[in-house]
């Protein structure tokens with residue numbers, strides 16, 4: 001695990017776990033009874049506390065085969081914007097207001113309104129929902145945008161935009177709603193929603209970004225793995241939402257779904273956790289960064305080479321799952337060694353022609369120099385940013401170290417000792 005992970009302290013973890021565990025079994029029993037009343041069979045699955053994750057998860061009740069239907073939920077169990085529009089109180093607020101909510105804001109409003117009622121139809125489900133989240137937004141961590149890797153910034157910008165809009169709109173619709181209630185509801189929707197196609201459209205809502213968000217009780221208790229064992233989807237006829245295994249699952253083991261192929265920074269911002277050794281971590285190398293690295297390695301670039309790099313538009317992203325630089329990265333480096341007479345037929349030279357030994361040697365030499373230059377740059381970024389986001393840069397350094405370790409263990413030892 002990275003030295004720079006944002007793990008909670010031992011005391012906080014124990015406090016958090018005991019708070020989570022108090023009455024958890026009774027809450028699970030009440031929830032299972034409630035979900036069964038909604039015509040959902042629990043023959044294949046159990047709901048249990050996962051101490052490692054610090055929350056609940058879904059487990060196999062028996063050995064399950066690949067392709068088996070684990071859960072079937074009638075569509076009216078889904079909490080969507082239609083649920084909010086069919087809810088007399090929410091619907092009256094939404095229709096009577098002069099601001100338009102987005103579908104996910106309407107769902108958040110429903111959670112705020114129903115959470116207050118002890119006799120809510122949803123009470124057994126709401127009792128299962130977390131009250132706190134480990135996301136930077138919930139924890140009030142003030143992230144400077146330029147301290148995040150470039151590709152991760154959009155998530156933070158989107159979240160700021162969404163929460164600001166919610167803080168602005170909800171009190172106009174439901175005066176007296178506190179920021180804490182809105183922050184909680186936004187997190188419930190954001191950490192638990194699933195994208196479902198073809199949900200109904202409501203004129204009273206702002207559908208400019210579509211309406212595809214649903215919170216699905218029970219399905220939303222599946223934890224994330226990049227190597228999931230099931231898939232959740234709406235059945236073709238549109239009447240049933242189902243969870244189907246796509247590998248065999250042994251009795252007693254946890255069933256995982258994937259929330260997407262996310263880096264740790266994205267998982268942290270969206271869901272409040274990170275995966276040790278996450279193979280989805282990546283270093284995104286834009287053309288500007290690629291060129292800056294080449295120049296730092298004392299190579300002058302002919303303007304036409306820059307143009308060719310632009311035209312080739314190759315993806316130079318390096319993933320934690322790679323044990324070498326990507327094909328796009330290596331091809332971009334090959335372009336740097338084109339001779340002037342080859343410029344007009346660069347495509348053929350780069351993709352079809354054999355590379356002679358001399359150029360091959362130059363390419364690997366430059367690759368090695370660029371990795372080390374990039375590593376120095378990432379170490380500097382890591383050391384310059386605030387504590388909360390250091391892990392983002394360390395994750396990237398770890399990717400390069402893994403490549404260097406497989407490729408040239410000795411070179412790494414002599415050159416990188418100073419950065420440790």
Ligand SMILES: C[S@@+](CC[C@H](N)C(=O)[O-])C[C@H]1O[C@@H](n2cnc3c(N)ncnc32)[C@H](O)[C@@H]1O
Nearest residue numbers: 053055056191192220221222223224271272273
């Ligand atoms: C959709 S809910 C899953 C059910 C949740 N564990 C619960 O108790 O309700 C998503 C939340 O579960 C937790 N979670 C999911 N997968 C995780 C994982 N692999 N490691 C740690 N926490 C995870 C995170 O807190 C996340 O925000």
